[in-house]
Amino acid sequence: MQGIKIDLESVFSELNDTKVEWRKISREGLDLDYSLLFSKRIADEIMNQLEKEVEYYSGDLTKVKVFGKLHNIPRQQVAYGDNGLTYRFSGVTIPAKPWIEPLKIIRDLIFRLTKVEYNFVLVNRYRNGSDHIGEHRDGESDLDARAPIASVSLGQQRQFILKHADCRKKRSAKRDIPKVTVELQHGSLLLMNPPTNQFWYHSLPPRKNANGVRINLTFRKIV
Numbered sequence: 698m699q700g701i702k703i704d705l706e707s708v709f710s711e712l713n714d715t716k717v718e719w720r721k722i723s724r725e726g727l728d729l730d731y732s733l734l735f736s737k738r739i740a741d742e743i744m745n746q747l748e749k750e751v752e753y754y755s756g757d758l759t760k761v762k763v764f765g766k767l768h769n770i771p772r773q774q775v776a777y778g779d780n781g782l783t784y785r786f787s788g789v790t791i792p793a794k795p796w797i798e799p800l801k802i803i804r805d806l807i808f809r810l811t812k813v814e815y816n817f818v819l820v821n822r823y824r825n826g827s828d829h830i831g832e833h834r835d836g837e838s839d840l841d842a843r844a845p846i847a848s849v850s851l852g853q854q855r856q857f858i859l860k861h862a863d864c865r866k867k868r869s870a871k872r873d874i875p876k877v878t879v880e881l882q883h884g885s886l887l888l889m890n891p892p893t894n895q896f897w898y899h900s901l902p903p904r905k906n907a908n909g910v911r912i913n914l915t916f917r918k919i920v
């Protein structure tokens with residue numbers, strides 16, 4: 698079948714700002730905005746196009762360093778961004794590839810909603826329900842602390858779990874702050890606003906019964 702090209706104008710016209718409905722999720726030190734931004738039709742088109750055009754890292758860039766040892770990451774990953782940008786993640790430095798059209802389109806659309814000029818996007822691809830990302834905060838030192846991280850989800854719906862730094866581990870919990878679970882739907886946008894990343898850890902745990910492919914894009918502003 699001939700691939701469907703995403704037409705920027707048609708995406709924008711379906712998304713005149715007044716129609717975007719946000720759900721605010723707030724807790725102590727946590728501030729999220731969630732929206733089911735794309736219709737199924739548009740989300741399917743974006744997903745198809747990303748599946749064709751995104752080229753994931755191979756070799757050493759598929760590994761992370763944990764306590765000095767390299768491990769395979771349990772998902773596929775690649776970064777795109779402005780010329781020369783790199784991003785440090787779990788002991789490896791990730792060079793950004795030059796922007797490709799579908800990622801530029803989404804970047805520009807999110808700019809219209811947030812007025813943030815994102816210069817970098819990390820693409821994570823979860824091949825099945827076993828692929829996951831462990832509890833972490835996003836590397837504050839390289840990131841503009843005032844800009845939200847904008848997370849676009851496509852494909853298999855998965856649970857995104859946030860835990861406050863004071864009660865990550867049950868045994869050593871200093872306080873009793875319930876975790877927050879967000880269902881990340883196909884075509885959704887989640888804004889993680891400051892100071893969320895300072896106080897809350899997030900993860901996407903394995904889900905054996907959610908076995909389809911999922912692509913996540915986290916747009917970031919690197920300084």
Ligand SMILES: O=C(O)CCC(=O)C(=O)O
Pocket residue numbers: 819821830835848857881899901913915
């Ligand atoms: O896949 C997701 O929804 C989250 C990815 C993430 O947390 C990250 O790349 O830092």
Ligand SMILES: [Fe+2]
Pocket residue numbers: 833834835899
């Ligand atoms: Fe993250």
